[in-house]
Amino acid sequence: MSGKETNPTFSKSTGLPRKRFYRARAHSNPLSDSHFPVPVSPRHVDYSVHYPQYFPSSDQVDSCKKIQFADIGCGFGGLLISLSTLFPETLMIGMELRDKVTEYVKERILALRVTNPGQYQNISVVRTNSMKYIPNYFEKGQLSKMFFLFPDPHFKEKNHRRRVISPFLLDEYAYVLEVGGIIYTITDVEELGDWMKTCLENHPMFEALTDEELKADPVTKLLSSATEEGQKVDRNGGQTFRAVYRRIAPSL
Amino acid sequence: MEDTPMENGETNKDSEVAPALIAVHPTQSSVAVAVGSDLRVFDLLGGCAVSLVDDSGSSLHKDSIRAIRYGADGKLFVSAGDDKTVKIWSTESWRCITTVCSEKRVSAVAISSDGSYVCFADKFGVVWVVDVDVSDGNQASVNKKAAPLLSHYCSIITSLEFSPDGRFFVSADRDFKIRVTVFPKKPLDGAHEIQSFSLGHTEFVSCLAFVCTQECLQGFLVSGSGDSTVRLWDISSGSLLNTCDIREKAGLLESKGIEECYGAVTNLCTIPDSTLVAVAVQSLQGIILLSCDLSAQTLHVAKVVSIEGDAFIPTSLGTSSSSGLLWMVTGASNLHDSQYPCVARVKVISGFKESTPDSVEHGSIVLKDNEIPGGEKLLEKLQGRVSFDENFFLTAAEALKTSMSNLLIKKQYSTEKREFRKRTRNDKKLKQ
Numbered sequence: 001m002s003g004k005e006t007n008p009t010f011s012k013s014t015g016l017p018r019k020r021f022y023r024a025r026a027h028s029n030p031l032s033d034s035h036f037p038v039p040v041s042p043r044h045v046d047y048s049v050h051y052p053q054y055f056p057s058s059d060q061v062d063s064c065k066k067i068q069f070a071d072i073g074c075g076f077g078g079l080l081i082s083l084s085t086l087f088p089e090t091l092m093i094g095m096e097l098r099d100k101v102t103e104y105v106k107e108r109i110l111a112l113r114v115t116n117p118g119q120y121q122n123i124s125v126v127r128t129n130s131m132k133y134i135p136n137y138f139e140k141g142q143l144s145k146m147f148f149l150f151p152d153p154h155f156k157e158k159n160h161r162r163r164v165i166s167p168f169l170l171d172e173y174a175y176v177l178e179v180g181g182i183i184y185t186i187t188d189v190e191e192l193g194d195w196m197k198t199c200l201e202n203h204p205m206f207e208a209l210t211d212e213e214l215k216a217d218p219v220t221k222l223l224s225s226a227t228e229e230g231q232k233v234d235r236n237g238g239q240t241f242r243a244v245y246r247r248i249a250p251s252l
Numbered sequence: 253m254e255d256t257p258m259e260n261g262e263t264n265k266d267s268e269v270a271p272a273l274i275a276v277h278p279t280q281s282s283v284a285v286a287v288g289s290d291l292r293v294f295d296l297l298g299g300c301a302v303s304l305v306d307d308s309g310s311s312l313h314k315d316s317i318r319a320i321r322y323g324a325d326g327k328l329f330v331s332a333g334d335d336k337t338v339k340i341w342s343t344e345s346w347r348c349i350t351t352v353c354s355e356k357r358v359s360a361v362a363i364s365s366d367g368s369y370v371c372f373a374d375k376f377g378v379v380w381v382v383d384v385d386v387s388d389g390n391q392a393s394v395n396k397k398a399a400p401l402l403s404h405y406c407s408i409i410t411s412l413e414f415s416p417d418g419r420f421f422v423s424a425d426r427d428f429k430i431r432v433t434v435f436p437k438k439p440l441d442g443a444h445e446i447q448s449f450s451l452g453h454t455e456f457v458s459c460l461a462f463v464c465t466q467e468c469l470q471g472f473l474v475s476g477s478g479d480s481t482v483r484l485w486d487i488s489s490g491s492l493l494n495t496c497d498i499r500e501k502a503g504l505l506e507s508k509g510i511e512e513c514y515g516a517v518t519n520l521c522t523i524p525d526s527t528l529v530a531v532a533v534q535s536l537q538g539i540i541l542l543s544c545d546l547s548a549q550t551l552h553v554a555k556v557v558s559i560e561g562d563a564f565i566p567t568s569l570g571t572s573s574s575s576g577l578l579w580m581v582t583g584a585s586n587l588h589d590s591q592y593p594c595v596a597r598v599k600v601i602s603g604f605k606e607s608t609p610d611s612v613e614h615g616s617i618v619l620k621d622n623e624i625p626g627g628e629k630l631l632e633k634l635q636g637r638v639s640f641d642e643n644f645f646l647t648a649a650e651a652l653k654t655s656m657s658n659l660l661i662k663k664q665y666s667t668e669k670r671e672f673r674k675r676t677r678n679d680k681k682l683k684q
Contacts, residue, residue: 131405
């Protein structure tokens with residue numbers, strides 16, 4: 001963190017942080033006690049830290065602009081960066097548990113803001129355990145899109161409760177999504193793909209998008225092309241499994 | 253907070269001291285106390301000790317009981333705990349109707365307002381529901397299976413409560429969270445619709461209760477926490493209405509340990525048909541009475557009732573709707589190097605009936621042992637013995653404090669220690 005001017009972790013040609021200085025393990029334990037700060041409630045999330053251009057000072061709490069997209073387990077941030085220019089007026093946040101990966105995304109966004117003035121002001125990243133703290137960040141019905149791209153498959157049955165899509169956690173995702181909001185999931189692991197689809201299919205507050213709706217949605221294409229993980233699967237000629245569902249009002 | 257010498261990870265059994273619990277039948281026809289694995293019930297109508305009948309097995313609970321509770325109509329009683337069993341009793345015959353097995357240790361229980369479902373939470377944050385509708389006449393429904401209702405992701409659930417109108421189900425956990433869920437028509441299919449999250453506590457939430465009066469039937473939620481506050485919530489929106497810091501009040505009474513300002517709220521109990529809430533606090537010899545102003549939506553300290561003479565720090569509180577009495581118990585199980593393995597002390601505060609409910613001036617008095625309903629016979633049953641060495645309860649309170657913070661407060665590591673642990677990691681960022 002010392003000597004920002006001659007930081008060797010940044011590429012001289014692009015001004016972007018170099019990934020090899022931010023390598024981290026592919027997995028992180030979502031069950032362990034966390035020691036990072038967590039906002040007490042959604043009202044305590046300091047938007048001025050994340051979106052300084054939209055929120056010049058932290059006491060501007062009256063602003064009604066809120067985060068609408070959440071990329072859960074955003075990894076190195078590929079999707080956020082693609083979405084940023086596609087929806088320039090929408091505030092979005094990436095949530096990542098691995099601290100160094102989060103650090104990389106943070107530096108990447110800051111560097112992009114410098115090299116592209118006026119752009120990438122609507123994206124940010126936070127280090128958190130989304131499986132535990134989603135309600136601390138978002139109010140009821142605040143989000144319109146949630147992304148779960150290439151999550152950790154946790155193959156062993158004993159570890160299925162660590163999966164980020166599970167029947168219980170879908171209750172919380174349904175809570176923070178507005179009616180009509182969309183949840184996007186994709187994986188290159190067939191078994192996990194089936195699992196996520198089954199969880200969503202069986203949940204009373206989600207329904208699948210039709211093929212036409214999927215085709216018409218510009219975001220669908222980004223799921224496999226925008227993320228680092230997706231590009232890797234593509235390079236290796238792998239298959240991907242997608243499940244895209246809409247939040248519906250519960251039937252009484 | 254400094255590091256605890258808990259380096260060897262695994263919680264050793266010695267540190268798991270369980271507090272004594274008390275529950276009072278809604279019409280005060282019986283009182284139950286649980287200390288360790290021991291469940292003691294005294295029949296106040298008959299004036300005699302109750303012997304529990306359990307056909308399913310030879311022994312009753314095999315490990316510390318962590319939760320006991322009467323149903324709102326008084327027909328059912330539930331006990332559950334560390335032995336991973338939930339026992340549902342008929343309060344008429346005191347026979348165990350059903351024993352439900354849990355995969356994990358049980359930390360809290362609740363009975364639905366109509367008495368047809370029993371919910372219990374395990375230590376992995378999953379709440380389970382059991383259909384106990386006995387109208388089908390199937391009495392031999394021993395070992396009923398529980399269905400998962402909802403989950404707090406890998407957190408310890410500390411308290412479960414149904415809203416007075418039965419519409420909502422409230423669950424609190426060690427991660428500062430209170431979740432309000434719509435209680436579904438078919439709970440065996442799970443409860444998926446979250447009404448709100450009540451967020452604002454800055455430590456574990458330890459207890460929940462509803463304040464409701466004739467004028468306000470849907471009620472307001474009050475919660476107590478390790479952050480030494482009691483908070484008032486509107487559950488349909490999850491908004492925090494008022495916060496009452498009890499630290500100062502608790503500290504005032506404690507003359508000796510001023511540096512020890514830590515005073516977690518351990519139990520809450522609302523006085524029926526009033527807007528008073530009785531609060532038990534760690535290290536406080538007595539209780540704090542809070543008054544809840546429902547129109548202004550505020551909570552304030554009405555009175556501190558101190559218990560003179562004895563070293564009595566209540567671990568659990570209970571009331572019934574008609575009696576105007578507040579029952580309290582203190583004690584702990586699994587205290588090693590103690591000559592009494594399972595001892596509790598019961599005390600009663602009277603004077604909640606005749607006075608106007610909101611009056612600060614009501615004459616709440618701590619009853620003498622011989623004035624307690626049931627008298628010495630009751631005390632002998634519920635306490636295990638009649639007289640005690642006072643130091644025992646001070647030791648117990650100290651042990652409970654440690655045990656509670658081990659269980660519910662996140663371990664804090666100093667920067668040096670964290671650095672040391674990081675050094676063994678091989679994915680460290682290169683620093684030049």
